[in-house]
Amino acid sequence: MNSVRGMRREGYLLGTALLAVLILMSMLWGSAAAQGPDEQQLTEGQQLYAENCAVCHGPNGEGRVGATLAQNWPSIRPDLTVRTIIERGVAGSVMPAWHQDNGGPLTSEQIDALVAYILSWQTGGAGSLAPVPTFTPHPPIAPIPEVEGDPNRGAVLFADNCAVCHGPNGEGRVGATLPTNWPSIRPDLNVKAIISEGVQGSLMPAWHQDNGGPLTEEDVNDLVAFVLSRPAGTVQQVQPTAAPLSPVTIPWLQGWGGVVVFFVLITVLIAAALIWQRRFS
Ligand code: HEC
Ligand code: HEC
Structure with missing residues (x-):
C-alpha cells in the first residue's frame, strides 16, 4: 500500500512537472508569434x-x-x-x-x-526598404506599320500598368491573353477603344484620362502599338492552374486549443498509468 501511495505522489509530481513545461512552451510559442513579420x-x-x-x-x-x-x-x-x-x-x-x-x-x-x-x-x-524595379528591359521592338504609337515606350507602360493582370508578355493572368489575331479591319482602333474605355462589367479598367483613367492620349497610343506588336502565337497562353491543395488544418488544434488538448491527453495517460499501477501492484 505504501508503495502505491509513493507511486501516486510520483505521478502527481510528474504531472505538475509536465504542466509547467507545457505552460512554458506555450508562452514561448506565444511570444514567437507576437514578434510579427521578419x-x-x-x-x-x-x-x-x-x-x-x-x-x-x-x-x-x-x-x-x-x-x-x-x-x-x-x-x-x-x-x-x-x-x-x-x-x-x-x-x-x-x-x-x-x-x-x-x-x-x-x-x-x-x-x-x-x-x-x-x-x-x-x-x-x-x-x-529599397524600391523594387518593375520593368525588365527587353530587345527593341520594330515600329508597327500604320500604327502611330511607339511600341518600346508602350512596353514600359505595359509593365507598369497592365502586366499585373495580363502577364509580363500579355500571356494572360487575371486579364485576357493579349497576343491574338484581332478580328477587325482596324485592330488599332479596336484595341485603342478597349484600352481607353475599359470593358464594362469586367476587371478591365478605363485607362484614358478622358474616361477618368491615369493615362494620356500618347500613352494609350504607345500601348496600342505594344499590344499589336505581339501577334497570336508569340507567347504561350497561360491556362488558369488549379489551386494546389493546402495542408489540412484543424482550427481548434492550433494555438491554445492544441495546448489544452495536448494537456488533457497527457493527464488521461497519467491517470490511466496510476490506475493500472494500483490494480496490479
Ligand atoms: C485589373 C486587371 C486588368 C488590368 C490592370 C488591365 N486589364 Fe486589360 N483586361 C482585363 C480583363 C479581365 C479583360 C477581359 C475583359 C472581358 O472581355 O471580359 C481585359 C481585356 C483587355 C483587352 C481586350 C482583350 C480581348 O481579347 O478582347 C485589351 C486590349 C486590354 N485588356 C489591354 C490592357 C492594357 C493595355 C492595360 C494596361 C494599360 C490593361 N489591359 C490593364 C483586366 C485588366
Ligand atoms: C486594377 C486595380 C487594382 C489592383 C491591381 C489592386 N487593387 Fe486593391 N483596390 C482597388 C480598388 C478600386 C479598391 C477599392 C474598392 C472599393 O472599396 O470600392 C481596392 C481596395 C483594396 C483594399 C481595401 C482598401 C480599403 O480601404 O478598404 C485593399 C486592402 C487592397 N485593395 C489591397 C490590394 C492588394 C494587396 C493588391 C495587390 C495584390 C491590390 N489591392 C491590387 C483596385 C486595385
Missing part, C-alpha cells in the same frame, strides 16, 4: 506589392485607381480585414480577388507577406 517577409511583401498592387494603389500605398492603403485600419484585427479583401477582391470594383482559391495568382503565404507589408505602413516601418 525582414524577409517584408521584402517579399514589398516585391509582390510592386509587381501586383502599386499600379492601382500607388508605389507607397498612397492610392491611385485603387484605395489608399497607407492608413490606420479601424479594426481590432486589421490583418484579417486586409487579408480577406486581398483574397476575395471587392465585388463591383476593379479590385481583383488575388487568392488562388478564388482564381487569382497568389498563394496564402504570398498574401501573408503582402498583409505584413501593407500593415507596416501603419507604423511607417517598411519605408526604409
Whole structure:
C-alpha cells in the first residue's frame, strides 16, 4: 500500500512537472508569434506589392485607381480585414480577388507577406526598404506599320500598368491573353477603344484620362502599338492552374486549443498509468 501511495505522489509530481513545461512552451510559442513579420517577409511583401498592387494603389500605398492603403485600419484585427479583401477582391470594383482559391495568382503565404507589408505602413516601418524595379528591359521592338504609337515606350507602360493582370508578355493572368489575331479591319482602333474605355462589367479598367483613367492620349497610343506588336502565337497562353491543395488544418488544434488538448491527453495517460499501477501492484 505504501508503495502505491509513493507511486501516486510520483505521478502527481510528474504531472505538475509536465504542466509547467507545457505552460512554458506555450508562452514561448506565444511570444514567437507576437514578434510579427521578419525582414524577409517584408521584402517579399514589398516585391509582390510592386509587381501586383502599386499600379492601382500607388508605389507607397498612397492610392491611385485603387484605395489608399497607407492608413490606420479601424479594426481590432486589421490583418484579417486586409487579408480577406486581398483574397476575395471587392465585388463591383476593379479590385481583383488575388487568392488562388478564388482564381487569382497568389498563394496564402504570398498574401501573408503582402498583409505584413501593407500593415507596416501603419507604423511607417517598411519605408526604409529599397524600391523594387518593375520593368525588365527587353530587345527593341520594330515600329508597327500604320500604327502611330511607339511600341518600346508602350512596353514600359505595359509593365507598369497592365502586366499585373495580363502577364509580363500579355500571356494572360487575371486579364485576357493579349497576343491574338484581332478580328477587325482596324485592330488599332479596336484595341485603342478597349484600352481607353475599359470593358464594362469586367476587371478591365478605363485607362484614358478622358474616361477618368491615369493615362494620356500618347500613352494609350504607345500601348496600342505594344499590344499589336505581339501577334497570336508569340507567347504561350497561360491556362488558369488549379489551386494546389493546402495542408489540412484543424482550427481548434492550433494555438491554445492544441495546448489544452495536448494537456488533457497527457493527464488521461497519467491517470490511466496510476490506475493500472494500483490494480496490479
Ligand atoms: C486594377 C486595380 C487594382 C489592383 C491591381 C489592386 N487593387 Fe486593391 N483596390 C482597388 C480598388 C478600386 C479598391 C477599392 C474598392 C472599393 O472599396 O470600392 C481596392 C481596395 C483594396 C483594399 C481595401 C482598401 C480599403 O480601404 O478598404 C485593399 C486592402 C487592397 N485593395 C489591397 C490590394 C492588394 C494587396 C493588391 C495587390 C495584390 C491590390 N489591392 C491590387 C483596385 C486595385
Ligand atoms: C485589373 C486587371 C486588368 C488590368 C490592370 C488591365 N486589364 Fe486589360 N483586361 C482585363 C480583363 C479581365 C479583360 C477581359 C475583359 C472581358 O472581355 O471580359 C481585359 C481585356 C483587355 C483587352 C481586350 C482583350 C480581348 O481579347 O478582347 C485589351 C486590349 C486590354 N485588356 C489591354 C490592357 C492594357 C493595355 C492595360 C494596361 C494599360 C490593361 N489591359 C490593364 C483586366 C485588366
